[in-house]
Amino acid sequence: MLTNKKICFVGAGSMAEAVLAGILNQRIVKPGAISITNRSDRFRLDELVYNFGVVADADQKEKYIREADILILAMKPNDVESAIAEIKALTHSDQLIISVIAGITTTFISKQFGHHAPIVRAMPNTSATIGQSATGLCQGATATSEHLATASRIFEAIGMVVTVEEAQLDAVTGVSGSGPAYIYYIAEAILAGAMEAGLDQEMARELTLQTIIGAAQMLHETGETPTALREKVTSPNGTTQAGLDTLRSHKVDEAIVSCILKAKERSIELGTELTRSKA
Numbered sequence: 177m178l179t180n181k182k183i184c185f186v187g188a189g190s191m192a193e194a195v196l197a198g199i200l201n202q203r204i205v206k207p208g209a210i211s212i213t214n215r216s217d218r219f220r221l222d223e224l225v226y227n228f229g230v231v232a233d234a235d236q237k238e239k240y241i242r243e244a245d246i247l248i249l250a251m252k253p254n255d256v257e258s259a260i261a262e263i264k265a266l267t268h269s270d271q272l273i274i275s276v277i278a279g280i281t282t283t284f285i286s287k288q289f290g291h292h293a294p295i296v297r298a299m300p301n302t303s304a305t306i307g308q309s310a311t312g313l314c315q316g317a318t319a320t321s322e323h324l325a326t327a328s329r330i331f332e333a334i335g336m337v338v339t340v341e342e343a344q345l346d347a348v349t350g351v352s353g354s355g356p357a358y359i360y361y362i363a364e365a366i367l368a369g370a371m372e373a374g375l376d377q378e379m380a381r382e383l384t385l386q387t388i389i390g391a392a393q394m395l396h397e398t399g400e401t402p403t404a405l406r407e408k409v410t411s412p413n414g415t416t417q418a419g420l421d422t423l424r425s426h427k428v429d430e431a432i433v434s435c436i437l438k439a440k441e442r443s444i445e446l447g448t449e450l451t452r453s454k455a
């Protein structure tokens with residue numbers, strides 16, 4: 177339990193919801209200790225109050241920010257500058273600032289606040305909703321190992337956590353921040369193939385889902401490499417080989433490597449675009 181800590185989410189989108197759902201599920205904070213603000217959508221705040229019992233009265237935004245022990249920045253990269261400009265006078269250097277914003281560096285965030293509040297950058301993913309995030313964390317210049325430990329408590333409640341140097345966080349973003357979308361994309365394609373092959377939608381969905389879950393659990397529980405597990409499925413001249421040959425002829429492996437590098441590159445760009453616009 178993060179006893180007596182008040183957490184304020186600044187930004188009420190899908191990532192904020194995933195993280196708050198996760199930490200409430202794990203009961204590390206009480207709903208009343210979590211407040212949430214957004215730019216303008218009162219209906220969205222009402223929805224979160226109704227679904228999770230958190231505190232989110234749009235007229236109390238300033239109070240939530242001033243009183244929070246931990247501020248979690250969860251707006252889009254393009255909105256971070258204006259969001260910090262709106263709140264910085266209400267914040268102080270005893271608060272821990274955690275950012276889940278892709279690409280935006282702790283140095284940039286620190287400069288915008290104009291004080292020395294400790295900053296931890298986090299890159300979770302939407303599987304936080306069910307406690308299955310893979311989160312990368314790094315600490316900014318003024319954050320101590322204690323601040324990192326507090327952030328770890330939050331993100332460990334919603335899945336596994338790795339601590340990295342800030343320079344590696346863009347790679348983490350390309351792999352596990354965006355990663356669920358790649359798996360969903362592959363699931364969409366398997367579903368389409370299953371239906372094209374003659375299965376009805378429900379059966380296609382059940383088989384696709386269980387195949388992905390089973391393969392993920394095999395990777396997790398056997399500790400074997402993906403290569404070893406793939407080879408066990410692939411009989412010489414059998415059906416799997418026929419399928420995999422088709423994937424190879426389309427260079428799907430290369431496409432996936434490029435996909436991760438591209439996402440990492442985009443994360444770096446998101447940070448530099450803002451820094452350049454400030455220069």
Ligand SMILES: NC(=O)C1=CN([C@@H]2O[C@H](COP(=O)(O)OP(=O)(O)OC[C@H]3O[C@@H](n4cnc5c(N)ncnc54)[C@H](O)[C@@H]3O)[C@@H](O)[C@H]2O)C=CC1
Pocket residue numbers: 186187188189190191192213214215216217250251252253255258259260262276277278299300301302353354
């Ligand atoms: N969606 C995902 O899978 C992941 C997203 N992220 C990061 O999380 C951040 C949020 O992403 P989403 O939740 O997907 O976006 P979203 O568009 O669903 O939510 C953004 C929220 O920020 C709010 N906002 C904008 N300006 C604001 C301001 N000035 N003050 C207060 N709130 C403000 C909006 O009202 C909205 O509620 C992004 O920076 C993204 O890079 C990180 C990991 C995974």
Ligand SMILES: O=C(O)[C@@H]1CCC=N1
Pocket residue numbers: 278349353354
């Ligand atoms: O697509 C994005 O930019 C965000 C960051 C990681 C996942 N979603």
